[in-house]
Amino acid sequence: MSQTPKQPADRPVPTSADVARLAGVSRATVSYVLNNTSAVRISEPTRVRVRAAAEELGYVPHAAARSLRAGHTRIVLLPTAHIPVGPLYSRFFNELQWELRRLDYTVVQYGSLGLGADEAARAWAELRPVAVVSLGEIELTPQGVQLLKRSGARAVITLGPQRVEGAHALVMDQREIGESAVAHLRERGRRRIGVLIPEELGLELFSKPRLAGARKAAHGTDAVIEPVTMAYTEESAAELAGRWRELGLDAVFAYNDEYAMLLMSALQDADIDVPGETAVIGADDLLLGRLLRPRLSTVHVEMVTGRHLAELVDRVVRDPDGTPERHDLMGARALPRESS
Known part of the structure; x- marks a missing residue:
């Protein structure tokens, strides 16, 4: 009977002491290097030697130990969106x-x-994140915010x-997008304006x-807003186009541009002239919309960068007692093209 080879799991887990011994430095130096501590000056050759020793041994700093030393984790929790989002x-x-x-x-x-709002907050708090960035799918409550802060979250940010x-x-005020689109269509002389509502859950x-x-853009004018529903499928777009007249x-x-391109194609297949008989406008200013004929009018959405939000998270973590x-995360403006 052949002997089962010793598995990697049977080997002792490397420690910072092992790294220090191999690199010829103290355990404190190992900690400073691998945790990117900038408060202590360490020469670049020493840093290279420590990292090489850690890589050779397969050593990874223990997150829990690091958290104990710092008094908090470095985890930023992003609740996963269960809705389809565009590019x-x-x-x-x-x-x-x-x-x-x-x-x-x-x-x-x-x-x-x-998960409900407070139930989600309790689940997030179990991970002891230093920050939570809630993307808006679950509407946090003031009680949920306080629970997260009592559990160690220094920054709670909602979108x-x-x-x-x-x-x-x-604040991502989506109303600006609809308002900009309809204001543009009204300027082009359109008065019976459909607003597409996706059938997909979550949107x-x-x-x-x-x-x-x-509706705000049409209020007090002679324009009429008519909601119409459509799924993001060729079949649904064709069905809507078939009863458009x-x-x-x-x-x-x-x-948005993706639904607009799908619907515009279906309208053209149904011999409905765009923009002669029906003007079409989307949102998000996707490159593909500019390549269509007629070129797709759109609403350009101006958002702050991900870097801006990351720096806000870092600033609030460092100063959790701030007010x-x-x-405002975004602005919107219509970009007229040939489809309207």
Whole structure:
């Protein structure tokens, strides 16, 4: 019978003392180097030697031990969004994660599907994050904010249309997008304006305030706003285009560029002239929209960078007793092109 080879799990876990011994330095020096401590001056050759020893031994600093020394973790918790987001928001959140890592934070994404507001806050608090950036899908309550802070969170930041007591607020007012789109369509002489509401679950977080903004732009004018629903499929777009003339609409704000491109293609297949019979405008200013014929009118959304938000997280972590602030995260303006 052959002997089972010794598995890596059977080997002793390397310690900082092992790294110090191999590199010929103290354990304190190992800690300073591997934790990127800037308060202590250590020569670059020593840093290289310590990192090489750690890599050779397979040593990784223990997060819990580091947290005990610092009095808090370096975890920034990002509750995972369970809604489809477009390229604009994907780029923003990717940049945010890169910048947080650059600032030496550990980014943890947490699936919160099915959790209520306070239930989610309790689940997040169990991880003892130093900061929570809530993306707005779960609406934090003031009680949830206080629970997170009592559990060690120095920064609680919400992204959404409204601020929450005790938390820093990055306001993303989606109403501006709908308002800008409909104001542009009215300027072009359109009066019966459809506003597309995606059927996909979760997108009401964006579609409802965009519809509210569209209605605000039409309020007190002779323009009429008509919500229309559509799923992000060719079949659904074709079905809507097939009854378009029955609706009597002469324009549509199609939620965003992706839905607008899908609907515009279906309208053209149904021999509905764009923009002659129906004007179309999207949102997000995607490159592909400029390549269509007619070129797609859109609402350009101006957002602060992920780096800006990461630096805000870092600033609040360093000064947790500061007064919660409100920051406007985005602005919107129509970009007229051929489709409207």
